[in-house]
Amino acid sequence: MGKHVIVLGAGIVGVCCALELLRRGARVTLVDRQAPGMETSLGNAGVLARSSLMPFNHPGLWGQLPRLMKNDSVQFRYRASYLARNLGWAARFLLNARPSVFKETVKALDGLIRLSAPEHLKLLDEAGARHRLRDTGWVFLYRSEAAWHGSALARNTFAQYQVPTQTLNATELGELEPALSPIFHRALWIQGSYSVDDPHAVVAAYADLFRAKGGTFRRLQAASIRRDGQGWTVHGAQGSESVSADQLVVALGPWSKAMLKSTGIELPMAFERGYHMHYRGKDGASVTRPVYDTGGGYVLSPMARGLRLSTGVELDACDAAPRNTQLDMAEARAREAFPLGERLDAAAWLGRRPTLPDSRPMIGQAPKHPGLWLALGHQHIGFSTAPGTAKILGELMFDEGEASRHQAFRPGRLI
Numbered sequence: 001m002g003k004h005v006i007v008l009g010a011g012i013v014g015v016c017c018a019l020e021l022l023r024r025g026a027r028v029t030l031v032d033r034q035a036p037g038m039e040t041s042l043g044n045a046g047v048l049a050r051s052s053l054m055p056f057n058h059p060g061l062w063g064q065l066p067r068l069m070k071n072d073s074v075q076f077r078y079r080a081s082y083l084a085r086n087l088g089w090a091a092r093f094l095l096n097a098r099p100s101v102f103k104e105t106v107k108a109l110d111g112l113i114r115l116s117a118p119e120h121l122k123l124l125d126e127a128g129a130r131h132r133l134r135d136t137g138w139v140f141l142y143r144s145e146a147a148w149h150g151s152a153l154a155r156n157t158f159a160q161y162q163v164p165t166q167t168l169n170a171t172e173l174g175e176l177e178p179a180l181s182p183i184f185h186r187a188l189w190i191q192g193s194y195s196v197d198d199p200h201a202v203v204a205a206y207a208d209l210f211r212a213k214g215g216t217f218r219r220l221q222a223a224s225i226r227r228d229g230q231g232w233t234v235h236g237a238q239g240s241e242s243v244s245a246d247q248l249v250v251a252l253g254p255w256s257k258a259m260l261k262s263t264g265i266e267l268p269m270a271f272e273r274g275y276h277m278h279y280r281g282k283d284g285a286s287v288t289r290p291v292y293d294t295g296g297g298y299v300l301s302p303m304a305r306g307l308r309l310s311t312g313v314e315l316d317a318c319d320a321a322p323r324n325t326q327l328d329m330a331e332a333r334a335r336e337a338f339p340l341g342e343r344l345d346a347a348a349w350l351g352r353r354p355t356l357p358d359s360r361p362m363i364g365q366a367p368k369h370p371g372l373w374l375a376l377g378h379q380h381i382g383f384s385t386a387p388g389t390a391k392i393l394g395e396l397m398f399d400e401g402e403a404s405r406h407q408a409f410r411p412g413r414l415i
Contacts, residue, residue, distance in 0.1 A: 014251035020390035037203025055359035074297035078315035092357035108408035119387030143295035224262035254352035280341035296333030
């Protein structure tokens with residue numbers, strides 16, 4: 001293409017897109033208000049997993065609704081006023097839990113994850129960050145036989161898509177992760193998957209690779225985007241700063257919704273917020289891979305900083321003030337399962353997972369907006385799927401790709 005492209009957003013998705021477009025011969029300027037990887041990409045559980053093909057809106061969701069709507073569980077909480085303002089999104093999210101859409105989503109996400117994993121490995125090697133990778137998979141923990149039987153849909157889906165797993169009884173789990181308390185009846189070890197000990201460090205390494213290969217990074221507090229002639233301009237918040245290019249990729253994650261309003265695009269996006277906190281293990285106790293306590297509603301991941309406890313979902317406005325109730329509840333459940341020591345952070349970290357009604361990201365050109373490309377809406381799986389997103393975007397921008405794998409993510413399905 002040989003043209004100038006702005007990638008707006010320097011999280012894992014934006015950085016991977018910038019690298020891919022640079023590789024394809026474009027002149028690329030990566031733009032963000034902060035250093036790369038300092039927002040949503042900073043605080044995830046660090047998992048690169050085949051099991052991420054399972055969307056939250058699956059056919060079993062309907063049966064879980066009466067429990068979830070009580071708004072008192074550690075797994076899911078919501079602000080009533082926010083949900084009331086977004087009933088249209090909620091209705092579409094539930095409608096997409098029907099079996100036909102679920103099957104389409106699983107197939108699409110599986111393809112995106114399979115595409116991403118080898119690209120991640122290449123980038124980790126190129127960026128000198130392979131030492132941060134573990135290939136030990138992760139483990140789903142079940143506190144009762146009822147919970148185990150309730151996971152049948154997920155396990156059957158994993159089997160259908162050849163996600164390698166191993167069922168563990170209580171004794172086998174104790175041998176694999178001896179620091180866990182003996183409160184779990186069964187576990188499912190997700191194999192053939194990876195995790196990293198510092199997601200932010202990985203994004204920063206990818207961004208350094210982008211700059212080393214000739215890409216430009218610019219700090220700018222973007223306020224709006226506008227089509228100017230045959231190109232696009234990102235305007236700064238103060239009105240004096242701007243940057244222009246032939247084409248623009250919006251990869252702002254949860255902030256994409258507000259930014260795209262300046263072009264008249266209404267994204268049907270909601271925000272599954274989540275919290276994390278780091279801890280020390282008592283007497284040096286740790287886990288050797290991320291573990292997901294399905295009944296406790298948290299993931300515990302061994303990180304360079306310490307043990308990272310990541311919470312479930314809180315539906316609320318993108319930039320609403322944090323509420324620590326969910327983290328406190330998750331910590332209490334985690335202490336039942338693990339000898340958790342003191343907190344290591346002064347305050348809880350809050351992140352936003354940008355979620356579209358069908359749990360699939362948007363990848364492609366925005367309808368009726370030539371030169372405006374979207375790579376957003378990755379909810380819980382942006383870290384797993386960023387390199388695959390970048391490859392699909394590159395194919396569409398440079399090759400005018402029309403392969404079937406592009407269709408499930410086309411922006412025109414929702415806007």
